[in-house]
Amino acid sequence: MIFEEKTIETERIYEGKILNLRRDKVTVEHGTSYREIIEHNGGAVIAAVTEDKKMVMVRQYRKPAERAMLEVPAGKIDPGEDPKQTAARELKEETGYEAEKIEFVTSFYPTVGYSNEQLYLFVAEGLVPGETCFDENEAIDIEEIDIDILFDMVMTGRIHDAKTIISILMIRDMISSGKLRSCRRL
Incomplete structure (x- = not known):
């Protein structure tokens, strides 16, 4: 079974002209973890x-x-x-x-x-x-x-x-x- 991660909180790390970078704290099957995500249009x-x-x-x-x-x-x-x-x-x-x-x-x-x-x-x-x-x-x-x-x-x-x-x-x-x-x- 695939566990769907839920975002608990988001930290904005960088906002630029072409991309942004955020760090999400997420739920995982046995607790929490972090995901670094590049946002792009x-x-x-x-x-x-x-x-x-x-x-x-x-x-x-x-x-x-x-x-x-x-x-x-x-x-x-x-x-x-x-x-x-x-x-x-x-x-x-x-x-x-x-x-x-x-x-x-x-x-x-x-x-x-x-x-x-x-x-x-x-x-x-x-x-x-x-x-x-x-x-x-x-x-x-x-x-x-x-x-x-x-x-x-x-x-x-x-x-x-x-x-x-x-x-x-x-x-x-x-x-x-x-x-x-x-x-x-x-």
């Missing part, structure tokens, strides 16, 4: 797919990992913003593309052990190129890569970002099963 993840089965990817330096990472476009949800609006905004900002169609695929918690961050995955089709409008602190390279090559990169450990791995696996399955009709069968 969540984010939208955009799998932008071209007609010829390529995904629009971004490569950028990530300080926490101390390396450049190949990722799907994504961004944090602003307070009061709908995740689908975030997806469209981030796609335009990071890649310059606008999409004729953006559809919700799934949501997931990337680090459920210590954060309430929830990510919402969308697929974008009918891509129309345009100009990027990076945030002032962003330096991003844009690449279009075939989904089968991306799948191979996932399976051989060459993609390290969890949201990107999930996106590639989901989109490849959607293409294979015919759920993404805009992709030409090659």
Whole structure:
């Protein structure tokens, strides 16, 4: 039987621009314990797919990992913003593309052990190129890569970002099963 933890008290440790940190005292099966929890508004993840089965990817330096990472476009949800609006905004900002169609695929918690961050995955089709409008602190390279090559990169450990791995696996399955009709069968 799974024991549901109840919060007894909460201590605010840090409040920042992107995240907050709290420490909860909780009930556990044989007494009490503490949980350190990162609070985050969540984010939208955009799998932008071209007609010829390529995904629009971004490569950028990530300080926490101390390396450049190949990722799907994504961004944090602003307070009061709908995740689908975030997806469209981030796609335009990071890649310059606008999409004729953006559809919700799934949501997931990337680090459920210590954060309430929830990510919402969308697929974008009918891509129309345009100009990027990076945030002032962003330096991003844009690449279009075939989904089968991306799948191979996932399976051989060459993609390290969890949201990107999930996106590639989901989109490849959607293409294979015919759920993404805009992709030409090659």
